Amino acid sequence: MTSSSTDAPGGDAAVAPGYRRLLRESFSRRYEDGADSWSEEPAMRLLVPMLTEGLAPGSRVIDIGAGRGRDAEALLAAGHRVTVVDLVRLPDWDDLAERWGDQVEFAVGNFTELDGHTGFDAAVDNGVLHHQDPADYPAYLAGVRRRLRPGGTLAISLFTTAEELDEGVLNRADDGRLSRWFNEREAAELLSGSGFAVTATRLVRRELPGLAYLLVLARRIDV
Numbered sequence: 001m002t003s004s005s006t007d008a009p010g011g012d013a014a015v016a017p018g019y020r021r022l023l024r025e026s027f028s029r030r031y032e033d034g035a036d037s038w039s040e041e042p043a044m045r046l047l048v049p050m051l052t053e054g055l056a057p058g059s060r061v062i063d064i065g066a067g068r069g070r071d072a073e074a075l076l077a078a079g080h081r082v083t084v085v086d087l088v089r090l091p092d093w094d095d096l097a098e099r100w101g102d103q104v105e106f107a108v109g110n111f112t113e114l115d116g117h118t119g120f121d122a123a124v125d126n127g128v129l130h131h132q133d134p135a136d137y138p139a140y141l142a143g144v145r146r147r148l149r150p151g152g153t154l155a156i157s158l159f160t161t162a163e164e165l166d167e168g169v170l171n172r173a174d175d176g177r178l179s180r181w182f183n184e185r186e187a188a189e190l191l192s193g194s195g196f197a198v199t200a201t202r203l204v205r206r207e208l209p210g211l212a213y214l215l216v217l218a219r220r221i222d223v
Helices: 019-032 042-052 070-077 092-103 134-147 184-192
Strands: 060-064 081-086 104-108 120-126 148-161 169-172 178-181 196-205 211-220
Touching: 042 070, 042 120, 042 148, 042 196, 042 211, 060 070, 070 081, 070 092, 070 120, 081 092, 092 104, 120 134, 134 148, 134 184, 148 178, 148 184, 148 196, 184 196, 184 211
Parallel strands: 060 081, 060 120, 081 104, 120 148
Antiparallel strands: 148 211, 169 178, 196 211
8 A cells, every 4th residue: 555646744743643543544535435546556566576576486475555456466366375464355355355266365454463374475565664653663574574484575665756865754644644755775774673684676766756666675584
């Protein structure tokens, strides 16, 4: 899940209590209103191919913040087994279940609070981390790491700008939803401090002027 270009810089103001509930309600409303432009954004479809280039056939993948299931569909078509996770269940999931049977499973709720779901070969985060409260980044990434097998891969897409940022910027939309623009150094430091080693990065320009996605592959490391 990612936000639209209506997010504007809002500083590093304290996050109000109940932010997780706000996030769920914000995305529920946008899906209900058909305002999820990111679901069909071409730049959003480039993370999974970057991941699957090095992914063994028949791998187990967890798709965090799967939305309408566009990435899950690509992973399933490539022969992988997929666990679809999001804050809200969407009608599109019924079609995935009908078409792919026991190759796909579903879970609804806050990713960090879900039980089980471990031993995955890879995790896809196509626009989830950058909407979290920054104070929750360590717990979120610890949750991802815990669900991956040793050496498993995290494929993550982060908001950034087309021109390199000196420092990351925290933005706040009118409804209170946060989004952070990362630079490559900041992303690498965050991931390395959470038990991951970055193995590949790619900057993908968006159709929105001046904006881009930073695509990152990172391997779970164990010391």
